[in-house]
Amino acid sequence: MHIMMQRCVELLKRVTSSRRSYKPEVSGSISGVSTASETLELDEKQPNDLDDPMPLKFVRDDSLESELDAVPEACLPSPATLAFEHVQLKDLEILGILGIGTYGVVKLARHRPTGRAVALKVISKDYVVSMRQEKHIVRERFVHLRLRHPFVTTLYQTLQDDNCVYLVLEYLPGGELYTIVHSETKSPIKLPTGGLPISAVRFYASCIVLALEYLHAQGTIYRDLKLENLVLDSLGYPKVLDFGFAKPDGVAARNGTMCGSLDYMAPEIVSRNQHDHRADVWSFGILLYELCIGTTPFTHPNKREQMRCINEEPVSFPNGFEEENQAICDLIVSCLAKNPNHRLSDMHQIKNHPFFKRVSWSKLLQKQVRVPFIPDLHGAFDTSRFDFAPEDPDEYIEPYESDGDDWAKDF
Numbered sequence: 252m253h254i255m256m257q258r259c260v261e262l263l264k265r266v267t268s269s270r271r272s273y274k275p276e277v278s279g280s281i282s283g284v285s286t287a288s289e290t291l292e293l294d295e296k297q298p299n300d301l302d303d304p305m306p307l308k309f310v311r312d313d314s315l316e317s318e319l320d321a322v323p324e325a326c327l328p329s330p331a332t333l334a335f336e337h338v339q340l341k342d343l344e345i346l347g348i349l350g351i352g353t354y355g356v357v358k359l360a361r362h363r364p365t366g367r368a369v370a371l372k373v374i375s376k377d378y379v380v381s382m383r384q385e386k387h388i389v390r391e392r393f394v395h396l397r398l399r400h401p402f403v404t405t406l407y408q409t410l411q412d413d414n415c416v417y418l419v420l421e422y423l424p425g426g427e428l429y430t431i432v433h434s435e436t437k438s439p440i441k442l443p444t445g446g447l448p449i450s451a452v453r454f455y456a457s458c459i460v461l462a463l464e465y466l467h468a469q470g471t472i473y474r475d476l477k478l479e480n481l482v483l484d485s486l487g488y489p490k491v492l493d494f495g496f497a498k499p500d501g502v503a504a505r506n507g508t509m510c511g512s513l514d515y516m517a518p519e520i521v522s523r524n525q526h527d528h529r530a531d532v533w534s535f536g537i538l539l540y541e542l543c544i545g546t547t548p549f550t551h552p553n554k555r556e557q558m559r560c561i562n563e564e565p566v567s568f569p570n571g572f573e574e575e576n577q578a579i580c581d582l583i584v585s586c587l588a589k590n591p592n593h594r595l596s597d598m599h600q601i602k603n604h605p606f607f608k609r610v611s612w613s614k615l616l617q618k619q620v621r622v623p624f625i626p627d628l629h630g631a632f633d634t635s636r637f638d639f640a641p642e643d644p645d646e647y648i649e650p651y652e653s654d655g656d657d658w659a660k661d662f
């Protein structure tokens with residue numbers, strides 16, 4: 252494992268309590284995948300295999316250039332639309348580590364000139380190159396910078412120095428939705444039987460519907476919907492973060508691109524068929540199930556068997572749940588049709604489903620509805636909703652030696 256990531260993982264391990272047993276602290280990637288039935292070839296730097304209980308993130312390079320060509324220029328961010336720009340690294344006081352992802356360490360920082368809290372996603376250039384993820388990181392920046400929505404994390408700016416690229420994000424102090432669903436100690440609304448009360452499910456799901464509706468209208472497929480990528484703001488509203496797998500939808504996804512977390516992955520992605528925004532509808536169905544039940548519906552310690560379940564097994568609910576919760580179960584089943592042509596086709600159809608009948612979408616968008624859980628926070632720098640680790644003063648960052656390909660030039 253890369254040394255910087257390893258040090259951060261060690262640091263967080265010291266403070267991390269219970270996490271999803273099947274969530275990796277740093278997940279792996281599979282390269283060279285050709286068909287689902289073939290043995291998946293693993294990147295030698297990631298010693299996982301299909302029988303490993305750790306989940307994998309599936310990544311395969313696809314051409315960025317043609318996707319960028321397909322995005323109308325009007326969609327690109329104008330500097331005038333950015334609310335918080337001209338941040339310089341020297342102005343950021345790093346306070347500690349909020350989270351570790353596959354590619355980045357996310358730190359809390361104080362912007363000294365304004366006194367504002369920001370989340371700084373730090374990504375080692377050496378790590379990016381060693382994992383052959385240059386195009387995905389460039390795409391994350393490209394897609395995320397132009398997004399502005401109440402339920403999408405704002406990316407203010409990107410930066411770079413010799414060894415790292417940086418994403419300067421708004422800090423969301425309410426913690427991950429994962430914590431609300433799974434934590435025994437930090438979730439006052441988690442049901443003893445697992446899952447959340449249906450009214451809370453409806454609230455979080457409605458916000459996510461609006462976020463996905465916005466992303467799809469922007470021509471972006473998100474492709475990485477999961478509880479860990481939904482973080483609450485100070486009012487308790489969830490926001491989508493992490494656009495590492497998002498892609499402009501201008502060009503249909505080619506065969507072969509596997510991306511996202513397997514638990515949430517649509518059958519057409521698992522089977523390496525073409526996919527579009529309906530892959531997000533599937534992931535939304537999985538998320539709904541997890542919000543209700545407390546687990547995802549297609550899990551198995553063996554990844555090949557899990558893929559078979561995703562492709563073949565019908566979704567089933569615990570005893571009695573369906574009888575008492577017909578509307579949400581119907582919605583889940585309609586999102587989890589194996590064939591994307593038989594699925595609810597878009598967020599508009601989902602909004603019109605009876606489960607959301609009483610939702611006032613306009614009030615929700617203005618954040619004027621009753622929230623099931625308001626984080627108890629003390630100030631803009633409160634980290635109590637995270638497994639926060641003070642920054643390691645000895646943190647080592649692998650020096651980066653460019654081979655001449657200036658992939659980070661726009662950061």
Ligand SMILES: Nc1ncnc2c1ncn2[C@@H]1O[C@H](COP(=O)(O)OP(=O)(O)OP(=O)(O)O)[C@@H](O)[C@H]1O
Pocket residue numbers: 278349350351352353354355356357370372404420421422423424427479480482492493495
């Ligand atoms: N803006 C933010 N505010 C608060 N916490 C954040 C923010 N951004 C990220 N985090 C925390 O850091 C974690 C990792 O961030 P992120 O998902 O962006 O990294 P990643 O490397 O892309 O991860 P992944 O493994 O999902 O690809 C999140 O799950 C969350 O806990």
